[in-house]
Amino acid sequence: MNHSKISYYAELFLYPIVVAALLLFDLASNGFALHQRWLLAALGGAMLWTLAEYLVHRFLYLEVPILKRLHGLHHARPSDLIGAPIWVSVVIFLSFFVLVASLADLQTASGTTSGLLTGYVLYLL
Structure with missing residues (x-):
């Protein structure tokens, strides 16, 4: 999906x-x-991002047809806002926040x- 600069x-x-x-x-x-x-939970969340990013790319972007097509467009036209x-x-x-809060507590959910x-913002950069 193409975006405006603001939405992208x-x-x-x-x-x-x-x-x-x-x-x-x-x-x-x-x-x-x-x-x-909180700090340990934040560190764990940052490490979790690495695993999540790998799993999303490996199994969703390369296997789910519509995501595979969008991911292919992203690589074919990397300067487009896709x-x-x-x-x-x-x-x-x-x-994710609600799940962790229900399994642990708000502090752990907040940190994680x-x-x-x-991790996601650094990935986007």
Whole structure:
């Protein structure tokens, strides 16, 4: 899917704000002291991004027909603004946050999601 410049680069603007908000949420809920558990969860989320990125490329972009076609277009025309709409990543990351929060707690979900989002933003760059 071709995007305008604004929609193509929106994630680079949105997700650092989300990471900052999650960090501030943790700081505010703990008397403005960052806990090791949040940092470890963020580190784990960043490492999880590496695995997630590999799995998405290996199994979704090369196997699912519509994604395979879009991925092929991206490689055929790398300077075009081709990508999934932002709502796809928002749904995925929000679902991940809710899942981790339901299995662990908000601090772990916040840290892990922050690490995952940071890895994603670095990937986008």
